[in-house]
Amino acid sequence: MLHFPEPFKIKMVEPIRKTSKGERLSILKKASYNLFLIPAEDIFIDFLSDSGTSAMSDSQWAGLMQGDESYAGSKSFYRLEQAVRDIFGFRHFIPTHQGRAAEHILFSTVLRPGDIVPNNTHFDTTRANVELQDAIALDLVEEKAFKPEYIHPFKGNMDLEKLEKTIQEKGPEKIPLCMITVTNNSVGGQPVSIKNIRASKEVLSRYGIPLFVDACRYAENCFFIKEREQGYKDKSVLDIAKELFSYADGATMSAKKDGLVNIGGFLALNSDEIFEKVKQKLILIEGFLTYGGLAGRDLEAMARGLYEALDEDYLAHRIGQVRYLGERLIRGGVTIIQPPGGHAIFIDAKSFLPHIPQKDLPAQALVAELYLEGGLRTSEIGTVMFGKKDATGAVIYPELELVRLAVPRRVYTNNHLDYVAQVIRQVYERREEIRGLRIISESPTLRHFTARFEPLEAAAAAGNK
Numbered sequence: 001m002l003h004f005p006e007p008f009k010i011k012m013v014e015p016i017r018k019t020s021k022g023e024r025l026s027i028l029k030k031a032s033y034n035l036f037l038i039p040a041e042d043i044f045i046d047f048l049s050d051s052g053t054s055a056m057s058d059s060q061w062a063g064l065m066q067g068d069e070s071y072a073g074s075k076s077f078y079r080l081e082q083a084v085r086d087i088f089g090f091r092h093f094i095p096t097h098q099g100r101a102a103e104h105i106l107f108s109t110v111l112r113p114g115d116i117v118p119n120n121t122h123f124d125t126t127r128a129n130v131e132l133q134d135a136i137a138l139d140l141v142e143e144k145a146f147k148p149e150y151i152h153p154f155k156g157n158m159d160l161e162k163l164e165k166t167i168q169e170k171g172p173e174k175i176p177l178c179m180i181t182v183t184n185n186s187v188g189g190q191p192v193s194i195k196n197i198r199a200s201k202e203v204l205s206r207y208g209i210p211l212f213v214d215a216c217r218y219a220e221n222c223f224f225i226k227e228r229e230q231g232y233k234d235k236s237v238l239d240i241a242k243e244l245f246s247y248a249d250g251a252t253m254s255a256k257k258d259g260l261v262n263i264g265g266f267l268a269l270n271s272d273e274i275f276e277k278v279k280q281k282l283i284l285i286e287g288f289l290t291y292g293g294l295a296g297r298d299l300e301a302m303a304r305g306l307y308e309a310l311d312e313d314y315l316a317h318r319i320g321q322v323r324y325l326g327e328r329l330i331r332g333g334v335t336i337i338q339p340p341g342g343h344a345i346f347i348d349a350k351s352f353l354p355h356i357p358q359k360d361l362p363a364q365a366l367v368a369e370l371y372l373e374g375g376l377r378t379s380e381i382g383t384v385m386f387g388k389k390d391a392t393g394a395v396i397y398p399e400l401e402l403v404r405l406a407v408p409r410r411v412y413t414n415n416h417l418d419y420v421a422q423v424i425r426q427v428y429e430r431r432e433e434i435r436g437l438r439i440i441s442e443s444p445t446l447r448h449f450t451a452r453f454e455p456l457e458a459a460a461a462a463g464n465k
C-alpha cells in the first residue's frame with residue numbers, strides 16, 4: 001500500500017531545542033529525576049500528555065478571531081451547541097472549562113454517599129470526582145485488558161457479566177448511573193466495540209439505570225470500530241459516533257482530546273430533571289449557561305475542532321501514527337502493550353529492565369534514561385504513580401510498570417517518531433547499564449507530580465543512608 005504522509009502542511013513553526021547529553025544530565029539532576037519538574041523549554045520531544053497539547057488548524061485559529069465574547073447568547077455558543085447536537089444528539093448540553101468540571105457537576109448532582117458507579121475503567125479524575133461524593137467507583141473492564149501482550153480488537157470492553165452481577169448484588173437503587181470510557185484510557189487507550197456498548201445498555205435498561213459515556217476520545221474509538229468491527233467498514237465515523245451515543249443518556253467530554261483544543265469540555269444529557277439542576281450548578285461554579293468557564297473564542301475553536309476530529313484522513317493519520325511508533329519499538333525488541341491504543345504507546349518496563357526490582361522503580365528509571373538519551377519526556381505509570389502502603393507501611397506494588405508515550409495530535413511528524421524510536425532502541429541496547437532510583441522526598445497524595453529521586457549508585461556512594 002502507498003505510504004500516506006501527514007494530511008496537513010505546516011504554516012507556522014515552533015522551534016524545539018536539542019540539548020547536549022551533558023546539559024541534560026545537569027537538567028535531570030536539578031529536577032531530581034522527576035520530569036514534571038523540567039521546564040518544557042528543555043524538552044526536545046514531549047510525550048507527557050495528549051491532553052490540551054493538540055495543534056489547532058487554520059480554521060480554528062481563524063475561529064478565535066471570530067469568537068463572540070458576549071456574556072449571554074454568544075454566537076459561538078450556538079455554533080458549539082449545533083455541533084454537539086449534530087454529533088452527540090443529546091437534548092441538553094452545558095459547556096465547561098474541561099472534562100473534570102463536567103464530571104464534578106454531574107456527580108455532585110446525581111450521586112449520594114454509598115452509591116456505586118460502574119465504569120469499564122475510571123480515569124483518575126473521574127474516580128476522584130465519584131469518591132468526592134463518598135460514592136464507590138468500580139472498574140469492570142474485561143480481564144483481557146490486564147494481559148499486556150494479548151491481542152484483541154476491543155480490549156477496553158465492559159465485562160457484561162460483572163456488570164449484571166454488580167447490579168444484582170448491590171441493587172439498582174444504589175447505582176444512579178453507569179459510565180463507559182471510550183477509548184479506555186487507563187488500560188492503554190484501548191477501544192470499546194459498539195456491540196459491547198449496545199449490550200451494556202440492554203443490561204442497564206432492564207434495571208432502569210442510565211448510561212453515560214466518558215467521551216474524551218470518542219472519535220478515535222469510532223475509527224477503531226470502523227476498522228475492526230464487523231458491519232461498520234462502510235459507515236462514516238460520524239454515523240458510527242451517532243449510533244454510539246444513541247445508546248447513551250448523556251456524556252462527559254474533555255475537548256482537550258478529541259475536540260482538538262487546548263482547553264474546553266462539556267456535559268451533555270437527555271434528562272430534563274438533571275439538566276435543571278446542573279444548570280444552576282454551572283452558573284455557580286463555572287459561569288453562565290452560554291459560556292461555562294470559557295471565552296467565546298474557546299467555544300468557537302471547540303465547535304470547529306469537534307468536526308475536524310471526525311475527518312477520516314486525519315483519524316487514519318492519527319491512529320496510524322501511534323501504530324507506526326509501536327511497530328518500530330516492537331521491531332527493536334521492546335515489549336509494549338498490544339495492540340497499540342489510540343493515543344499512546346505503553347512500554348513494559350519490567351521486561352525492558354528485568355534486572356531492576358520493582359522497589360527500585362524501573363519505569364521511573366526508564367523515563368529518566370529516555371530523557372538523558374534523547375530529550376524525550378514520557379511518564380511513569382507504575383510504582384511511583386500507583387504504589388500504596390498497607391497498615392504496616394509495606395509497599396503494595398501495582399501489577400504493571402509502564403512508561404507511557406502519549407502522542408499529541410497533529411504536532412509531530414513521522415520523522416520525529418523515527419527519532420523517538422531510535423532513542424528508545426539505543427537505550428534498549430545498553431539497558432544492562434541502567435540502575436534503579438530511590439525516592440528522597442514525596443508528598444502524601446499524587447506523589448508522582450512532585451517526588452524527588454536519586455540514582456542508586458549515588459545513594460550507595462553517600463553511605464546508603
Ligand SMILES: *Cc1c(COP(=O)(O)O)cnc(C)c1O
Pocket residue numbers: 051098099100101123125126181185214216253254255256265
Ligand atoms: C482527560 C480525561 C478526563 C478529564 O478531562 P480534563 O479535561 O483533563 O479535566 C476524563 N476522562 C478521561 C478518560 C480522560 O482521558
